[in-house]
Amino acid sequence: MTVIPSSLLQQYGASLNRFAKGEYIFHESWPAHFYFQLEEGSIKMFNSGENNDYIQGLFSHGESFGEPPLIADFSYPADAKAVTNCKIWVLKKVDYLRLLRDNPGVHFEFTKMLAIRLCHKTKLLNAMNTQNPEKRILTIIDYFKNKVPHPSPCYEVPFTRQAIADMTGLRVETVIKKVLRLAELGELELLDHKIVRH
Known part of the structure; x- marks a missing residue:
C-alpha cells in the first residue's frame, strides 16, 4: 500500500532517483535528511553481524522506509541496501515534515503504518524470546x-x-x-x- 501518492510527493519537491542492485541508500549511524518511498524494486534494512546480516525489514513498491529517524532526530539504526534495481522517491526532511503537517489524512495513515510495524516488531521479539x-x-x-x-x-x-x-x-x-x-x-x-x- 502506497503511503503517500507520488503526485503529492512531487508537489512537495520529491525527485525520483535510481539505485542499482547492491547500492546503499544509507548506512547505519548516518543522520537522516530524506524521506524514501519505493516506486519500483525492493530494498532491505539490516544490521551487519559477525557471521551474517540481521534483516530488520524488507520493503517493495509503494512502501516507505527509514522514517523514524526523520521524526525523532536520531541516526539511522540500520543500513538500507537495494536488493534489486530500484526507483525511489526522495524528499528532503523539511519538505516531508511540512507535507505531514499540511495533510492530516496522510499523517494519520503514516502513524497507522508505524503502529503496524511496531506491533510486528513486538510479536517477532516475543517469538524470538x-x-x-x-x-x-x-x-x-x-x-x-x-x-x-x-x-x-x-x-x-x-x-x-x-x-x-x-x-x-x-x-x-x-x-x-x-x-x-x-x-x-x-x-x-x-x-x-x-x-x-x-
Whole structure:
C-alpha cells in the first residue's frame, strides 16, 4: 500500500532517483535528511553481524522506509541496501515534515503504518524470546502474508530460506529443517521448493 501518492510527493519537491542492485541508500549511524518511498524494486534494512546480516525489514513498491529517524532526530539504526534495481522517491526532511503537517489524512495513515510495524516488531521479539524456531518462522511469514491483502488464501513466501534465517536470527540449516517439520504438521506446504502458507 502506497503511503503517500507520488503526485503529492512531487508537489512537495520529491525527485525520483535510481539505485542499482547492491547500492546503499544509507548506512547505519548516518543522520537522516530524506524521506524514501519505493516506486519500483525492493530494498532491505539490516544490521551487519559477525557471521551474517540481521534483516530488520524488507520493503517493495509503494512502501516507505527509514522514517523514524526523520521524526525523532536520531541516526539511522540500520543500513538500507537495494536488493534489486530500484526507483525511489526522495524528499528532503523539511519538505516531508511540512507535507505531514499540511495533510492530516496522510499523517494519520503514516502513524497507522508505524503502529503496524511496531506491533510486528513486538510479536517477532516475543517469538524470538521463546527460543521456538517454528514460531519465529511462522511469525515472520504471517507478517508478510498479512502485510498486503491477497486474492488467494494461499501465500507463496517470496523469500529464500537464507532470508528467513536472516530475519529470524536462526541458522539457515535450522530454517531448512524446521520448514520441513512445519510442512509435516500442515502449517506450511512445499511446492517445487516454494514455501506456501494457507
